[in-house]
Structures are given as C-alpha cells and as structure tokens.
Amino acid sequence: MPHDRSAPPRVDWSASAAYLDFDGTLVDLAPRPEDVRLGTRERTLLQALTERCSGGVAILSGRDLENLRPHLDGLPVILSGSHGAQIDINGDPTLVPGAGVGIEAAFNVLKPFADANGLLIERKAAAIAVHYRAQPAMADEVTARIDSLAAGHPGLKPVHGKMVSELASKEYSKGTALIQLSNHPRFARRTPVAIGDDTTDEDMFRAARSVGGIGIKIGAGQTTANYRFDTRADMTRWLAETLEDC
C-alpha cells in the first residue's frame, strides 16, 4: 500500500475523546457477525482509555445496539448502533427520530431474496445488512438490489462495507452521531479522535475534522482521515503506547 498517510503522533487522551469503530477496529473480521469476540487486550485498553478520557469514549458501529452491547458488557463506554441512528447514553437507548422508516418494507423485499440465495441478512432497528462473505459471487447482485431499493425510498441510503451491502437511514451516520455526542458533557471540550477501518467510518472522520479533531484510518482504501495504520495490530500497539502502562 502506498504510504499516503503517516501513523498518528502520540495523543494526549486527558484532553481528547475517542470515537471508535467496532468490527475491523476493536475486533478482527470473522466469517459471520456472531463469530467476533473482544479480546482481553482490547478490553484492558478500552478500560484504561475510558479512565484516561474521563469517560469520553464512544463505540460507533454499524451493528444494531442490541447486538453490539453484549460485546462491550461491563465497559463504561457510550454506544451508537445502526450507523448513527441509535445512541445509548448511560443505558438509555434512543432511536434518532425518523430513523427506521422504510426498513420494514425493504426487509420484506430482501428477506426472500437472501433466503433464496443463501445470504445472511441482518435486520436492525434502523438498517438492514445483506452479507455476501459466504457467497462472494453474489456481490454485484446484492449491491445492485440495495442501490435500487435505496433509490426508490427518500429516507434510505445504500451503505457498502466489507462483504456487505446495507440500507440505512439517509439522515444519520457515524458523523451525525459524533457531532451529537461531542455536545454531551462527557465529550465536550475534548478533541475528537476517530478511528475506523471501513467506508462508513469516513463520515466520522469528516465530522471529527470539522470540529477540530483527527481521523485515523486502518488499512487500505481512499480516506479523508489524517493518519493511517496498515493493520489493526499496528493501531492496537500505538494505542497501548499512548496509554503507557497497559
């Protein structure tokens, strides 16, 4: 990969807030969504990071909140799910107004298609994911179906991730979630540091930069982030170094 971005400098977490992606950033990608596990190392680092940031740590995921929560059980982090449409602060989950409109009808169209083609389909509060990791030859067809359904509904947008195509609420993203959270007392007056590996993380990179923060991309691909790590392991090592004692 050409080195168009360098690794980030050391971050002073006492003056920063962390906005972290989940799949591909805190856990390795796995054949199926239910196969991932947060490692002991990452759990320890998240605990230390939360203490260093005085609670200013959020996990922004494409996963549904109910699916995401058990992975981070016991950690005092703020969670956002369904690509920014759900935010859970202190166990008080909210579905952002208007999110989820059109999802039920689209699911009823996509479910028979997924079942007929052996594709894994995930129904979330405000998104639907059709996974083709087990059927890579279906990539173009899945992408086209999602694009076509999104084009036919004013409230939905297509989101194309790693071996997955999704329908999500048009008005919300990890960027809108970051901006909303940055006004919360746990995050306000702290410099946002957004870290992620996928295309949907670009929204949070742009949002972080728009309020004076930085974005850090993991892996290859075009990015609006300021910095880049080649691998998740590189990012984890850097995070540990910035937290010194971990």
Ligand SMILES: O=P(O)(O)OC[C@H]1O[C@H](O[C@H]2O[C@H](CO)[C@@H](O)[C@H](O)[C@H]2O)[C@H](O)[C@@H](O)[C@@H]1O
């Ligand atoms: O925003 P993220 O936390 O990165 O979530 C993005 C999607 O992650 C999950 O799918 C991805 O990870 C799976 C497990 O490693 C993998 O099997 C799949 O191919 C990936 O696309 C999750 O299932 C989706 O709902 C998230 O939107």
